[in-house]
Amino acid sequence: MEKRHGPFTGIKVIDLTRVLAGPYTTMVLADLGAEVLKVETPGTGDDSRHFGPFINDVSGYFYSINRGKESITLNLKDTKAKEIFFKLVETADVVIENYRPGTTKKLGIDYEELKKVKADIIYAACSGFGHSGPYSRYPAYDMIVQAMGGIMSITGPEDGEPVRVGTSVGDITAALFTAIGISSALFNREKTGHGAFIDVAMLDSQLAILENAVVRYIVSGIPPKPLGTRHPSITPFQAFHTKDSNIIIAVGNDKLWVDFCRAIERPELIEFPEFETNDKRTENARKLIPILEDIIKERTTDQWLEIFERVQVPAAPVNDMEKVLSNPQLLARNMIVEAEDKRIGVMKMAGNPIKMNILADHAVKKPAPVLGEHTEKVLLDLGYSKKDIETFRKNGII
Amino acid sequence: MEKRHGPFTGIKVIDLTRVLAGPYTTMVLADLGAEVLKVETPGTGDDSRHFGPFINDVSGYFYSINRGKESITLNLKDTKAKEIFFKLVETADVVIENYRPGTTKKLGIDYEELKKVKADIIYAACSGFGHSGPYSRYPAYDMIVQAMGGIMSITGPEDGEPVRVGTSVGDITAALFTAIGISSALFNREKTGHGAFIDVAMLDSQLAILENAVVRYIVSGIPPKPLGTRHPSITPFQAFHTKDSNIIIAVGNDKLWVDFCRAIERPELIEFPEFETNDKRTENARKLIPILEDIIKERTTDQWLEIFERVQVPAAPVNDMEKVLSNPQLLARNMIVEAEDKRIGVMKMAGNPIKMNILADHAVKKPAPVLGEHTEKVLLDLGYSKKDIETFRKNGII
Numbered sequence: 186m187e188k189r190h191g192p193f194t195g196i197k198v199i200d201l202t203r204v205l206a207g208p209y210t211t212m213v214l215a216d217l218g219a220e221v222l223k224v225e226t227p228g229t230g231d232d233s234r235h236f237g238p239f240i241n242d243v244s245g246y247f248y249s250i251n252r253g254k255e256s257i258t259l260n261l262k263d264t265k266a267k268e269i270f271f272k273l274v275e276t277a278d279v280v281i282e283n284y285r286p287g288t289t290k291k292l293g294i295d296y297e298e299l300k301k302v303k304a305d306i307i308y309a310a311c312s313g314f315g316h317s318g319p320y321s322r323y324p325a326y327d328m329i330v331q332a333m334g335g336i337m338s339i340t341g342p343e344d345g346e347p348v349r350v351g352t353s354v355g356d357i358t359a360a361l362f363t364a365i366g367i368s369s370a371l372f373n374r375e376k377t378g379h380g381a382f383i384d385v386a387m388l389d390s391q392l393a394i395l396e397n398a399v400v401r402y403i404v405s406g407i408p409p410k411p412l413g414t415r416h417p418s419i420t421p422f423q424a425f426h427t428k429d430s431n432i433i434i435a436v437g438n439d440k441l442w443v444d445f446c447r448a449i450e451r452p453e454l455i456e457f458p459e460f461e462t463n464d465k466r467t468e469n470a471r472k473l474i475p476i477l478e479d480i481i482k483e484r485t486t487d488q489w490l491e492i493f494e495r496v497q498v499p500a501a502p503v504n505d506m507e508k509v510l511s512n513p514q515l516l517a518r519n520m521i522v523e524a525e526d527k528r529i530g531v532m533k534m535a536g537n538p539i540k541m542n543i544l545a546d547h548a549v550k551k552p553a554p555v556l557g558e559h560t561e562k563v564l565l566d567l568g569y570s571k572k573d574i575e576t577f578r579k580n581g582i583i
Numbered sequence: 584m585e586k587r588h589g590p591f592t593g594i595k596v597i598d599l600t601r602v603l604a605g606p607y608t609t610m611v612l613a614d615l616g617a618e619v620l621k622v623e624t625p626g627t628g629d630d631s632r633h634f635g636p637f638i639n640d641v642s643g644y645f646y647s648i649n650r651g652k653e654s655i656t657l658n659l660k661d662t663k664a665k666e667i668f669f670k671l672v673e674t675a676d677v678v679i680e681n682y683r684p685g686t687t688k689k690l691g692i693d694y695e696e697l698k699k700v701k702a703d704i705i706y707a708a709c710s711g712f713g714h715s716g717p718y719s720r721y722p723a724y725d726m727i728v729q730a731m732g733g734i735m736s737i738t739g740p741e742d743g744e745p746v747r748v749g750t751s752v753g754d755i756t757a758a759l760f761t762a763i764g765i766s767s768a769l770f771n772r773e774k775t776g777h778g779a780f781i782d783v784a785m786l787d788s789q790l791a792i793l794e795n796a797v798v799r800y801i802v803s804g805i806p807p808k809p810l811g812t813r814h815p816s817i818t819p820f821q822a823f824h825t826k827d828s829n830i831i832i833a834v835g836n837d838k839l840w841v842d843f844c845r846a847i848e849r850p851e852l853i854e855f856p857e858f859e860t861n862d863k864r865t866e867n868a869r870k871l872i873p874i875l876e877d878i879i880k881e882r883t884t885d886q887w888l889e890i891f892e893r894v895q896v897p898a899a900p901v902n903d904m905e906k907v908l909s910n911p912q913l914l915a916r917n918m919i920v921e922a923e924d925k926r927i928g929v930m931k932m933a934g935n936p937i938k939m940n941i942l943a944d945h946a947v948k949k950p951a952p953v954l955g956e957h958t959e960k961v962l963l964d965l966g967y968s969k970k971d972i973e974t975f976r977k978n979g980i981i
Binding site for chain 2: 191192193195205209213217236237238239240245246248249250314315316317318319320321323324325326328329330332333334335336337338339340341342345346347348349350351352353354357358359361362363364365366368369370371372373375376379381382383384385386388389390392393394395396397398399400401402403404405408409410411412413414416418422423424431433435437494497499500501502503504505506507508509510512513514515517518520521532533534535536537538539540541542543
């Protein structure tokens with residue numbers, strides 16, 4: 186037994202997921218103390234074990250979202266393997282899968298079947314389009330749901346082509362909603378004794394995060410378009426070129442406008458009636474922005490950041506990954522963690538953003554598992570003998 | 584007492600939050616059955632009540648993320664108001680705030696103070712930079728953390744300027760991590776009897792969602808750049824112009840490439856050795872993409888979608904808000920919900936993407952509250968008289 190170190194310590198998750206959305210959910214649960222056991226196909230394992238970039242033949246992609254989990258192999262098409270799987274489910278609190286809807290039913294391991302084995306099991310399904318509706322069985326990729334769900338239509342340069350959000354928000358948002366569903370179901374089980382079936386779709390999750398774009402369309406009847414970095418109704422609130430790179434300046438109200446004009450040593454702009462209020466600045470942006478562009482490009486990003494910090498005008502550099510990973514705030518918050526691994530040495534990863542006084546925030550995380558690393562241990566725990574395990578291995582069951 | 588309709592029915596949340604991140608968290612909790620009581624400043628209320636677009640003077644922005652909550656007004660700088668607030672906390676399970684760190688301490692209502700009133704309170708703070716570290720008290724906007732956290736540096740057209748993600752992922756991602764933290768703390772409280780202090784930062788949350796961009800940088804030492812809609816290592820996997828708009832085509836593997844070539848009636852491309860494998864197609868993208876561009880622009884998006892659906896090649900339109908809100912899958916999933924409101928009639932909003940068999944998914948949600956709508960009811964419940972309430976109102980306490 187592991188020492189209690191987080192809210193989900195003692196919770197056992199059987200993880201049938203692959204690639205991104207599902208594994209991200211179980212990473213979040215593991216970061217909060219849950220014991221996550223990945224069930225993988227013998228021989229190949231999670232598809233993302235084969236995605237680059239590689240470090241000594243280990244997928245960095247796989248590693249960074251599967252830290253702290255255990256792995257066993259099971260060929261779920263085999264009857265004996267299914268028997269083993271059901272024994273595992275008996276010991277579990279949560280089962281999660283991100284197959285295309287219909288797959289676990291075909292395998293005979295859907296919610297209805299698992300309930301027979303463990304009545305209060307929490308079964309979470311995270312899929313592209315969900316377990317109902319006309320698109321339910323369509324194939325989904327992150328980019329497909331980004332395009333279909335609307336976020337792409339409002340992301341990109343002004344008057345330019347739509348672009349994909351540079352990270353897989355289609356997968357990750359669904360992963361976070363699935364983690365909320367599972368967490369709330371665990372609470373509910375403590376209260377009522379009942380399990381749950383959870384069905385989260387990537388497409389649904391995309392709509393859920395569009396916030397004011399939805400209401401702007403409903404009120405105006407005009408679909409919002411990409412605006413680059415510009416804010417639709419606050420000015421100046423966007424990126425500017427500096428002498429050496431870019432800077433974001435966010436003059437959120439009229440008081441900040443006054444501070445900003447003084448900071449850029451152009452107090453006379455305060456007096457211009459056409460720039461006096463935010464509404465006027467937004468209305469006259471085509472006149473104002475070129476004036477500011479000429480001023481901002483005269484100094485470097487660091488020079489401007491120092492100036493704006495002094496007067497508390499919100500500003501920020503457009504950090505690339507190099508700058509992000511050396512950012513003093515993120516370092517102070519323990520957001521860049523390291524795992525020690527025999528195969529690849531020290532691996533740097535993003536940490537857990539949920540900071541809690543009931544969670545021991547280990548600076549060094551457990552490494553990601555080798556395929557089937559815990560098969561023997563888990564099967565011995567279930568009561569199988571070394572000889573059984575040998576037979577299973579010979580017959581391709583594990 | 585409300586009939587149990589979700590996992591968090593019976594849970595009482597005191598909500599001190601404003602604008603987006605905090606209110607989004609409490610919307611998620613309310614959608615799962617929690618009773619959320621917004622505590623707002625007398626006279627002005629949540630800042631976002633004053634954000635457009637407006638429908639009959641009601642902020643659509645405020646409305647769409649505050650549905651199903653109740654509202655009381657309390658001037659928390661007043662001693663009497665604080666006494667009332669503490670009485671509320673005694674009856675609550677969760678208190679959430681998204682002030683700048685330090686503010687609740689100054690008001691005398693930080694975690695240390697609230698614990699004295701209710702030992703097992705769950706206190707969640709959601710802020711721009713978190714309650715520790717050198718930037719802790721800096722002002723934050725969504726765009727600031729998008730820029731500082733790295734997502735902007737990988738979003739935008741290839742070889743072009745970085746752009747902001749069109750929705751406030753800085754706020755919303757932090758909101759989702761906060762909801763996970765609160766949910767896990769509620770489970771933990773059932774198990775252990777202990778409350779919790781939760782501290783989620785928007786900047787931390789940005790780093791946590793960057794996934795493979797982090798590891799690509801760590802392995803290569805080269806900061807990833809924006810790629811438009813293109814995939815860094817899969818080809819063709821991007822947007823194309825059609826006769827009338829855009830289409831996303833996602834040829835994820837070599838089998839799909841064969842199906843795709845047949846679907847576009849160019850089977851001879853299958854035989855080209857330089858396009859035979861995904862690696863070769865990615866290597867020779869500059870030759871392949873122009874060929875495909877010429878083909879795809881010959882038909883409309885709908886024509887192509889029909890063709891690709893038949894052969895199961897993943898493809899999608901780049902939907903704008905109009906198309907999103909009439910999408911048959913989202914409609915079938917009950918993802919577009921309506922609230923009836925006396926002031927503004929029927930209001931359409933994005934629904935709850937967490938579908939659960941233990942959650943009654945009401946098609947019609949409760950409306951968002953008028954400022955202070957529930958002040959009298961709540962104060963009467965706490966034992967104050969109508970006369971007390973009148974006095975409080977006269978003295979600007981409520």
